[in-house]
Amino acid sequence: MPNKPISQNVLQRISRAIGVTHISHVELIQPLWGNYGQLFRAYVDEKPYPSVIVKYIRLPQPSSHPRGWNTPLSHQRKLQSYQVEVNWYQYYANAHLHQPLSPLPHCIHVEQRTDEILLVLQDLNTIGFTQVNPHPTPAVVRACLTWLGYFHAQYMSAKPNGLWPTGTYWHLDTRPDEYAALPDSALKSAAVMIDHVLSQCPFQTLVHGDAKLANFCFNENNQAAAVDFQYIGQGCGMKDVIMLLSSVLDYHEPESIINGYLEHYFTELANGLSKFHPHINPQDVQHAWRPLYSVAWADFQRFVKGWSVEHVKINAYTESLTALAIKQLTTFT
The missing domain is CATH 3.30.200.20 (Phosphorylase Kinase; domain 1)
Known part of the structure; x- marks a missing residue:
């Protein structure tokens, strides 16, 4: 074919x-x-x-x-x-x-x-978005995070009519085979609660659902545009953020780099909210979402470990975030 x-x-x-x-x-x-x-x-x-x-x-x-x-x-x-x-x-x-x-x-x-x-x-090429799969420099990563921040802001509280009720390609309800194959008993036991915390958190939006670097293209000004919306649906914006980071990190970055990326995302989300939903306090959204960074990683880790246990995205960084999420789950209920 x-x-x-x-x-x-x-x-x-x-x-x-x-x-x-x-x-x-x-x-x-x-x-x-x-x-x-x-x-x-x-x-x-x-x-x-x-x-x-x-x-x-x-x-x-x-x-x-x-x-x-x-x-x-x-x-x-x-x-x-x-x-x-x-x-x-x-x-x-x-x-x-x-x-x-x-x-x-x-x-x-x-x-x-x-x-x-x-x-x-x-064809986004015809309007200047000609660069694909660039080296993930900080400028490239920030461009993607800007896209995500404004996108999530625009669709805050939108209903996923005709879309996935819960966005992302790794959503628990759509991945029973990978869940059954998951060898990590602690993560397996926590999977339903992890999903519940993410799906019930305040300020649901539409998430792209597969926001990896390969699904963005760029113009000469390092502005990003996104493609491939097969897994768009309702969710917490942290799901898209961790998917992007999973595709650009080498997992040895200092914590300050990753925190800088998150700060950039929340700044752009706030800018977007001021445009699309000025009645929503961006600090309230950040207060609800920022603690879910590790939970979103754990949700993705549940899928990856059931799908391909030798995957490069299973590493000390993602394992530590997963352990942290499991430890903190009760604080979100």
């Missing part, structure tokens, strides 16, 4: 959707996880779009999975994730336009059939 050429039928459907006579050529960006389809750039020699990004999703269950988690449950979770992303782009993303501090692609066209989804999106 990853190397299968895009059919002329699909290209014609894209052409009709964006109002051009033909697509000159396509460029594969990557196969979708688990070979569910392809993400590609379609080049157009006519206005209004020099190029568009297409997510072409084929729904039949693939025969293999990169880490062996090929089950009916994982298949259904993946199908729901694509429907969630379609709902996000159809009903939320275009209303999000013109937010310069948390940019994201606008939705040009959605087409759903029995066994496939065709999602045509703005």
Whole structure:
């Protein structure tokens, strides 16, 4: 599937959707996880779009999975994730336009059939967001945290209509197989309480759900834009923050560096709240969320340790935060 050429039928459907006579050529960006389809750039020699990004999703269950988690449950979770992303782009993303501090692609066209989804999106390359997977310098990390701060501020108290009731791809209720495989008995015993503390904390917002560095792109001014909204849903903003940090830390940074990142995030969250929800006191949000930094790490650690026990994200730093979270759980109830 990853190397299968895009059919002329699909290209014609894209052409009709964006109002051009033909697509000159396509460029594969990557196969979708688990070979569910392809993400590609379609080049157009006519206005209004020099190029568009297409997510072409084929729904039949693939025969293999990169880490062996090929089950009916994982298949259904993946199908729901694509429907969630379609709902996000159809009903939320275009209303999000013109937010310069948390940019994201606008939705040009959605087409759903029995066994496939065709999602045509703005190509962020065409508005200057040309850098992907940069070295995670402090400036790059802060750019992502600025995006998250403004995004979380904008969607504070938003209802996840058509999205995941609880955002993130590692949410406990959607990962029973990994929970069953979790070898850490203390973490296993605490998992339900960890989930409860995060889902019941004050100031729920919409979380991106997979806010790793690879899902951001950057312009020459080190401003970030985000893509890939398959796991967006309601949650505590700390979930996105720890996911970002899990993708940029080498886990040997001094505590002052990580505290600086958190301070930057909460500053940008406060700036966003002053714009979108001036009635909410940013200090109240920080007071509710900052202690949940370790709890959000523990929640993610529960998934990682059940999914791949040798993973690099299982280390002294994440283990210490998980132990701290478990120790402090009773203070949040």
